[in-house]
Amino acid sequence: MSTAEKPWSLTSYLLTIDQDQFTRATQSPFLRLAAQGRLPKPVISNWLANDRLYMQGYIRLTGELLRTLPLPDHPTPSKSKDMIQVRLLDWLVDALVNIRREERFFIDVAERYGLDLNLAGKGETISEDKKIEGLRRFEKLFSSLTTGQKPPGFLPWLEGAVVFWATEKVYFEAWSWAKAQAASASGDVKDDPDGGAMRKEFIPNWTNDEFISFVKALEAIIDEGIYEAIGDQESEREEVCKRAEKKWKELLDAEEAFWPKI
Numbered sequence: 001m002s003t004a005e006k007p008w009s010l011t012s013y014l015l016t017i018d019q020d021q022f023t024r025a026t027q028s029p030f031l032r033l034a035a036q037g038r039l040p041k042p043v044i045s046n047w048l049a050n051d052r053l054y055m056q057g058y059i060r061l062t063g064e065l066l067r068t069l070p071l072p073d074h075p076t077p078s079k080s081k082d083m084i085q086v087r088l089l090d091w092l093v094d095a096l097v098n099i100r101r102e103e104r105f106f107i108d109v110a111e112r113y114g115l116d117l118n119l120a121g122k123g124e125t126i127s128e129d130k131k132i133e134g135l136r137r138f139e140k141l142f143s144s145l146t147t148g149q150k151p152p153g154f155l156p157w158l159e160g161a162v163v164f165w166a167t168e169k170v171y172f173e174a175w176s177w178a179k180a181q182a183a184s185a186s187g188d189v190k191d192d193p194d195g196g197a198m199r200k201e202f203i204p205n206w207t208n209d210e211f212i213s214f215v216k217a218l219e220a221i222i223d224e225g226i227y228e229a230i231g232d233q234e235s236e237r238e239e240v241c242k243r244a245e246k247k248w249k250e251l252l253d254a255e256e257a258f259w260p261k262i
Contacts, residue, residue, distance in 0.1 A: 007227040010240060011165060011219045014248045021252045026174040028259035035181035037192030037199045039262075044194050045116045047260055050135045052106055052117055053126070054258075055099050057142040058167075062096050064146040065160040084225035088157060091218050095164065098214065105205065113197040134258025138167075141250045155229055155240065158222075162244045165218045166251040172215050174255075175206035 015022070030047070033039050069092070071085055110117050120126045128136065145160050152158070182199055189196030230236040 007223070008232070008237065009223045010162075010226050010244055011169075011223055013241065014162075014166070014244060017245065018249060018252055021256060022170070022173075025170050025252050025255040025259075027177050028174070028256075029262045030259040031174055031178040032181055033262055034198045035178040035203065036185045037182075037187065037189060037194070037196070039198060040193045041113075041115060043260060043262070044197065045110075046119075047132070048106055048110065048115060049117045049119045050132045050258075052103060053119070053131065054135055054138050055103050057139055058099055059096065060146055061142045061160065061163070062092050062099070065157060065164075066092050068160075069157055084221060084228060085157070087221050088161060088218075088225070091221060094214070109197055109201045113195045113201075115194070115197065132258065132260065134254050134256070137250070137254035137257055141247070141254055144250075152243075154236075155226065158226075158240065158243055159247050161218065161222050161225075162247050163251055165215065165222055166248055167255065168211075168215045168218065170251070170255045171206065172211055174259075175203055179203050179207045 030039070030043075034044075066089070069085055069089060071089065106117065109115070119130045131139075141163065145163065182203060185199070189199045192199060226240055230240065
């Protein structure tokens with residue numbers, strides 16, 4: 001590889017496969033109506049309630065990856081090969097902080113705009129039939145990574161990191177597309193059925209610069225970590241692609257199904 005060439009990137013590769021499904025997962029009718037301020041409160045409430053449950057699975061998956069992440073026994077110089085694991089550790093800690101802040105944001109906005117995030121009655125547990133299909137698929141995907149089984153010896157953090165990057169990447173792209181649609185929407189947000197919750201609160205929150213920087217940070221960790229580990233070795237690259245593609249496909253299935261049918 002010449003110095004002018006960029007190292008091979010797993011994340012760039014994943015974005016080249018299942019492109020039709022990626023489009024469906026990021027450009028749904030639900031997102032278009034959200035951008036136009038045309039979603040009724042009951043639809044938004046039910047979706048947000050499911051999204052809050054998704055956060056709980058996200059937290060558990062973060063804990064599992066933290067538990068299994070191999071960390072160096074000695075102080076880690078900035079150019080050490082172990083630095084990738086340390087950077088991933090820092091990202092996961094930030095992810096926990098962010099997801100807890102996000103849940104508090106959900107609750108605050110719900111209270112101010114009269115949205116109901118409770119899928120269960122008082123003193124009841126949430127039945128499976130109250131969950132949207134996308135949430136059930138996410139729970140299955142997260143569960144496959146939190147079984148307590150020993151992760152693969154080669155890049156043991158790969159599947160977990162790919163799932164985190166993929167869900168954040170798709171979410172950002174989806175709401176960025178919605179934001180672009182909102183630019184041409186008419187009418188005062190105060191007249192929206194949700195009082196402006198989507199156009200005034202949620203869409204700006206999910207498309208800010210801090211969010212994309214967060215996504216790009218994990219993208220760099222994955223790509224640099226893999227290249228440091230395997231370089232240009234084709235056989236190992238094939239193994240990495242096979243493992244990552246499986247989770248990418250499962251993730252797109254979950255993301256596409258997560259948007260309510262409108």
